[in-house]
Amino acid sequence: MNSLKLYTVITAIFWIVVLYTALVVVNKSYANEVVPYKHVVAVGALYTIYYCFNVLFLYWGLSKKWLFRIIAGLGFFILFCTLFPFMYYIIQEVMPRLDLQLFSDDVPYDKVYFQRRLISAYAFVLISALLTVSIALFIYRRRIYKLQISELIKLQEKLVSKDIKTHFLKNLLSTNFGIILLQSKPEQKKNIQNTIGLLAYFMRIESETEYLVSIDDEVNELKRFIGLLKQYYGEMTVKLIGEYPKGSYLIPLGILLLPLENILKYAKISNNSPIHIAIQLRQNECLFTFKSMIDNYKVNSYKSSGTGIKNMNKIIEMLQLNIEINTHKENEIFVFNINLKHI
Incomplete structure (x- = not known):
């Protein structure tokens, strides 16, 4: 499991725990009429299922492989197109059979109201998924940045402390640009990688003469x-x-x-x-x-x-x-x- 996937999973689990905790606390402490716990679990489960699919598709959308990007796009399209009929079937047909009825029988069904509630709920799920992937991506990039900077510093220290024997390399590192290479801590990922790669190549030139x-x-x-x-x-x-x-x-x-x-x-x-x-x-x-x-x-x-x-x-x-x-x-x-x- 690569680091971005790991951070995404950890962030998602944290969000799910926070969601369930918030639902339970609000239900017990602030609701006018306390909802049975099993109903809270059922609602939370529906949110979690859609949330996980959205996180998965957003993660695939970041992939460099076009196949995963296409699947992610199709996944979002299918989720949105099936939202109303699928959720209507689950809430109005399946859940009452399991004694998880969310609406009272004496309240008439209002299609427009039902769709508005679903759209607001889905918007919450989508925003949560976006925040999850964004936070995971931020943590992942900062972690990679710190690891690369650490690797760069080690290479710089090796070259600074090393008695360079290769004449042209010794002269090159004494120029203004060479000093920059030995002291700079670039912000951009590409520049960090290029500096690490070039300094590593300098080490090869120094140690593998006549190669x-x-x-x-x-x-x-x-x-x-x-x-x-x-x-x-x-x-x-x-x-x-x-x-x-x-x-x-x-x-x-x-x-x-x-x-x-x-x-x-x-x-x-x-x-x-x-x-x-x-x-x-x-x-x-x-x-x-x-x-x-x-x-x-x-x-x-x-x-x-x-x-x-x-x-x-x-x-x-x-x-x-x-x-x-x-x-x-x-x-x-x-x-x-x-x-x-x-x-």
Whole structure:
């Protein structure tokens, strides 16, 4: 049983207990004419049955599977369409046979009054179900948020206390954006998950040097990185175009994140100076091109040693991979190319 289902069930049980307690207390203490207990139980049972169905259909309505959503919609439609005939049959035909008559024989049947009472009762049931699912969903999301934040803090503390050996990763985490990754506590669920995923990938890069991963995994982490950059610098500050060859083509772990370390250290990043990332498929090769506007102040402040690129080239040479890395300037634009050959 997943957490949302568990919280929904617990909240529903709590509501049912409160309903029965309220009915009994009101009946004993405030009613002009005390209703027999079995009648209270019968009315409560009818409320509970409709309440449970409404909670179930609302829960299915939150499902990601369209089949459950369709069933939930049909369920609500059937409940509403059968409300009057079904409840009339139960209250007027079945309950009197069980000595649970709710209306006196000397009171004439008023169809309009009966329907109004049913509609008000059903509205109460529906509102109760909505509140139940809403409260359960709120508790579930807060619980998940706290668990994810706890996981994020542990990862951040590990990276802060760890003596990072990977050159480009050490430099990346020392940038303003890297510091944000190590200190921030995002509010949005997606940003929390992306930060956790990226920091976990950093841990892999640090511990699994000279390790190969599929191009799919590496591009997914690149996109995760880009998503967080957009959250920090602005939606229009990073532009990614092109498609990569999906499959099991293996590349060094972290190679597509290497250019971002240079960009964060030496580039201007703004809506007017966005990062351009282009993926070009050619015959038997795939070219990743990263372009960014050079920030001369940053260049003068942080002298580049080229160690990160040298280390990556050593890994490429050692693993005998057909990958080329080259960088050059085009006026005030820094260009970083990664060419994957023989794809």
